[in-house]
Amino acid sequence: MIEVKNLSKSYGSVVAVSNLNFQVTPGTVTGFLGPNGAGKSTTMRMIMGIDHPTSGEALINGRPYRELAQPLRTVGALLEAKAYHPGRTAENHLLAVAAANHLPSARVKEVLEQTGLTSVAHRRAGNFSLGMSQRLGIATALLGDPEILLLDEPVNGLDPEGIQWIRSLMQSLAERGRTIFVSSHLMSEMALTASHVIVIGQGKLIADTTVDRFIADHSELRTKVRSPQIQELEALLNARNAKVNRTDPSTIEVSGMTTEQIGELASGNAITLHELSPMVASLEEVFMELTQGSVEYRATEPVGAAS
Amino acid sequence: MITVLDDNTQATPSLSSALRSEWIKIRSVRSTVITLGVMVILGIGISDLASLAGRAAVTRHAHHIINPVSQSLSGMLLAQIVIGVLGVLAFTGEISSNTIKTSVAAIPNRTVLLTAKLITFAVISVVVSELVAFACFFSGQAIMSGPIATASISQPHVFGAVAGTGLFVALLSIFALSLGVIIRRSAGAISAFVGLYLVLPLLVAPLPSPYSTDISKFLPFNVARTLDTIASTSSSTTSFAPLTGFLLVALYTAVMVGVAYYLLNSRDV
Ligand SMILES: Nc1ncnc2c1ncn2[C@@H]1O[C@H](COP(=O)(O)OP(=O)(O)O)[C@@H](O)[C@H]1O
């Protein structure tokens, strides 16, 4: 269980994280979503005791990270694409980490196997591709067989097979009651891996809900309409303040009215329809809208700040 | 098969496990081992060349006087720079490669982490520095014997001069490691170390008479010069007695180590 309470972090005048509050609970994959620069990595570094909060706190099972008796048994983290000395072999890197927490060196062999790095275990890690580096980072995180896994953009640089592998790894660990907290700047990625999502923008909490709810709450229903009398219909819709977007000479996309309302409006005015179909907003669209929201928020901030 | 990990929830990671980890780290990077090799070869090589040159000078001019102890330790200056750079890199290398984040995640108590790093590096540094100092001394005396009245390790103050020189080199390498913790960047910390050790004496030397020597004798470079000669064992107007000078530099190092602990604990990594 991870608890973040009133957590804030500023780097000089840059506010990276602003009064965040959320909990990450066991047994599910919790996504941590936000555009680049939203403050995801900063939050994760504070949870790990690597960056000091400006105010507030982050707790692991009720205690700050630095007070954990066996940190790597409790939390495994992937924070950077590369967090090892380039001159060290993968195996020696893992042996050094294992020794620091008194973990048996047999675990090193196991995580190398688990992450598919056995064949390159004796190669200097400095020559690793980004994908192999990510695997070594994940191997490091898994070393203590931790109850909590914290992964910062783990799919970056992974090939499709690697992405598939990390998704099923996270899901199977969650099914076994582990706490999985994984960040991404891609909504589509979250939808495939996470069941719960914590969304931040500009360091502030935007949403803390299930992925399904999040999509339902933030998608605006649109209806695609095709008609030989499209101009007539468009005029009627405009008169009722619906938002109309012409996509081709005979097709429009309408929002601000339900599909039923549009159908009734058309039949009431004897307009022939060739198509009337509701459209579900894609995940990226939902997310882009929120991202735009947080950008707009920043633009209007000085006005609000004056009050 | 997954190795079952026992739940020993007694204490936070101990110094002994941190030491084991640091030992694996330092010996598993080939460049560390190579750099130590370079230090040994350069230190002994330069020293032996200086001993050969000393022998030649005395053979040509019978009245030429050299100090066989300091002559045989000439290469220690370069050895000092090499191990100083290694000390800096022992920490800045972790910063630049982001390994420090993995290290702090494994050992969140940064005081324990830095203590393990300092002890591991200090042990290696003392062993290699003393090895180089004694190898320089013995090979140098062998090279110079004959035309020159060479020194014996059992003569008064000779053992102290050789062992003290080795220990001083190790001491300054700890100073350099602390500089690495404080400055965090390899290039900046190496420049600062070379600047403080080699460049500062050059800047102080041209100052007007009393100031020049008054300041000079406080500089590690000049303290080192009092150690490898056995000419004086007491202080003078231009230098401290060897032991006083050594303790002075030990004090500088202690202050730097203290600042390093403070900054590592208070800053983000
Ligand atoms: N060490 C740092 N020093 C200064 N600014 C930083 C530092 N780390 C992050 N930031 C700033 O904080 C904000 C959040 O960054 P980050 O946490 O990396 O976001 P994300 O991981 O969501 O992309 C950004 O504006 C970034 O420039």
Ligand SMILES: [Mg+2]
């Ligand atoms: Mg990030």
